[in-house]
Amino acid sequence: MIRGNWSLADEFKKNEKKQISKIQQRQRDNHKLEKLKAIDPIHLYYKIDRLDQTPNKSEKDNSYLNKLKEDWDFIIKHNLHSSKLKPFLENQQKKQQQKLRQQTKLWGQKSIYFNPELNPLGKVPELENLPYKLKDSIENLTVPLKGKQINYSPDPIIKELQIKCPPGQPPRFYKLIQNTSKKNKHNSKSNNTEVLPESETIVNNNSSEENDSPHEEEEEEEEEGGPDFKRYKHS
Numbered sequence: 001m002i003r004g005n006w007s008l009a010d011e012f013k014k015n016e017k018k019q020i021s022k023i024q025q026r027q028r029d030n031h032k033l034e035k036l037k038a039i040d041p042i043h044l045y046y047k048i049d050r051l052d053q054t055p056n057k058s059e060k061d062n063s064y065l066n067k068l069k070e071d072w073d074f075i076i077k078h079n080l081h082s083s084k085l086k087p088f089l090e091n092q093q094k095k096q097q098q099k100l101r102q103q104t105k106l107w108g109q110k111s112i113y114f115n116p117e118l119n120p121l122g123k124v125p126e127l128e129n130l131p132y133k134l135k136d137s138i139e140n141l142t143v144p145l146k147g148k149q150i151n152y153s154p155d156p157i158i159k160e161l162q163i164k165c166p167p168g169q170p171p172r173f174y175k176l177i178q179n180t181s182k183k184n185k186h187n188s189k190s191n192n193t194e195v196l197p198e199s200e201t202i203v204n205n206n207s208s209e210e211n212d213s214p215h216e217e218e219e220e221e222e223e224e225g226g227p228d229f230k231r232y233k234h235s
Contacts, residue, residue: 033078036071041081042088044072103140110142 051057051065075081103124108114111122124140127133 032071032074033080036075036080039071041072041075041085044068044075045088045092048072105140107140107142112141112143114143 048065048068051061051068054061057065075085107122108120109122111119111124113119113125114122124138127138
């Protein structure tokens with residue numbers, strides 16, 4: 001059913017505008033395609049990454065970043081520079097995976113977060129468990145190498161006060177890392193064999209003392225009761 005206000009001329013104009021907009025969009029795409037064919041995609045990738053990491057971006061920076069991302073999406077969608085981008089993106093993915101492994105690697109004593117009792121594996125603290133909030137993530141850092149360490153002179157106050165360590169061995173967790181050392185079966189067997197002779201000697205000593213004790217009691221009874229009279233049967 002035809003509407004009362006319907007006009008053939010208006011419908012024709014609408015269709016003509018649609019066709020013109022499609023032609024203009026195709027022309028823009030062709031122009032963009034020719035433009036992005038001549039661009040360096042790796043340079044565009046690093047430019048987007050650098051702008052993404054820039055803090056406190058202005059509205060102009062955000063609009064420019066969105067425009068660059070549209071260009072990047074257009075390159076990926078139309079498969080431009082595939083021979084150059086494919087190995088580059090694979091290499092970037094490997095770097096990201098390696099970075100994640102380094103961030104989650106347990107350095108143990110080499111970690112700056114190492115504690116022989118509380119954190120023997122040197123695990124990076126989680127931001128949620130910290131009593132204070134941090135803006136940036138915590139890096140998985142290690143202690144500098146021995147060649148790069150700085151040697152500081154001893155504090156003269158310690159010499160003046162003549163502070164000395166208490167006698168005896170230091171606490172165990174300063175000498176041995178807890179909760180990480182695995183018990184060796186060979187060592188446990190050798191320890192058991194070393195303990196056995198001591199227990200045997202103790203048992204033998206106890207048994208010898210038990211064997212000696214009845215004789216001593218009999219001798220004491222003989223001394224106290226006088227001579228031992230034997231009983232004879234009278235026929």
